[in-house]
Amino acid sequence: QPSPVSIAELQQTLRDLPRLGTLVKDRPYRQVWRFEGAGKAYYLKFYARPGSKLKRIIRGNPAMREFVRMQWLQKAKVPSPRAVAVMTGFGIAGVKGDAVISYAIEPATSLDLYLNGFELRGVRAPDHYQLAARVRELVKMLSVAGYGHDDLHLGNFLRDIHGEVHLLDAYAVTPGGLKMPQLLKLGHSVARYATRQDIKRGFAMLAPNAEMPRSNPLSQSIWKKFLRRIRGKGSDRHFGRV
Numbered sequence: 001q002p003s004p005v006s007i008a009e010l011q012q013t014l015r016d017l018p019r020l021g022t023l024v025k026d027r028p029y030r031q032v033w034r035f036e037g038a039g040k041a042y043y044l045k046f047y048a049r050p051g052s053k054l055k056r057i058i059r060g061n062p063a064m065r066e067f068v069r070m071q072w073l074q075k076a077k078v079p080s081p082r083a084v085a086v087m088t089g090f091g092i093a094g095v096k097g098d099a100v101i102s103y104a105i106e107p108a109t110s111l112d113l114y115l116n117g118f119e120l121r122g123v124r125a126p127d128h129y130q131l132a133a134r135v136r137e138l139v140k141m142l143s144v145a146g147y148g149h150d151d152l153h154l155g156n157f158l159r160d161i162h163g164e165v166h167l168l169d170a171y172a173v174t175p176g177g178l179k180m181p182q183l184l185k186l187g188h189s190v191a192r193y194a195t196r197q198d199i200k201r202g203f204a205m206l207a208p209n210a211e212m213p214r215s216n217p218l219s220q221s222i223w224k225k226f227l228r229r230i231r232g233k234g235s236d237r238h239f240g241r242v
Contacts, residue, residue: 013035014087017033020035021033021035022034022035030045031046031092032044032045033045033046034104041106042101042104044100045099045102046097047061048096048097049097063087063099063100064086064088065171066170066171067085069170070100072145072170073147073170073173076141076142077141078141078147078167079165080170081102083101084101085101086098087099087100108159108160108161112153112189115128115131115154115193119192119193130163131165132194134164135165135190136202136205138165138166139178139202139206143206146176148173148182149167149174150172150173152172152183153185153188154189154190154193180210183203183206187216187218188216188218
């Protein structure tokens, strides 16, 4: 159980976040900051408030939405970052928005980077089969709890130092159970590293009443979207991942 940072220390850090924290991701719709307190690491996801009040009313509060979904995962015992707090009307460098704070899982590596590192060395990850089983089990837990996830790919699975797997980006959690397009998106992401048996086991476990397709019907549209991102405006934000 992490020791919580004191309220005073948290307030001081957040007031001076650009100096005391580290910006690890900057997108038009969201920033992700890492900071430390009481010897523990935290992540803060900041959502600016662009546009009119009407647009915000329609769009809702994305920080609160993510906070609630993090609580869903925690109650369902799905391995994932634990929520700490949500802040409405929070500002960074004069920009007002909303933010959600979670405990950091460290040291850890996203599964795409972890597996790609071994692929570049021409070898299979030594814990390949254990990781495949843990990903299947985690997604099964999500489904049994009545949830799905609209962004299931290896970059959203975190492998900690003990080899355990955690699900990231709770904002993409959806009610109503796991949907077939979500499962197929995961299938596209793991195809580069998974064996045929990995795919069969996963499909049988997560969609026991469905017939496994001969090819992934989502792959072509995912690749087209990928190519648009690296060729289009703002491609520098994604090109490093190619």
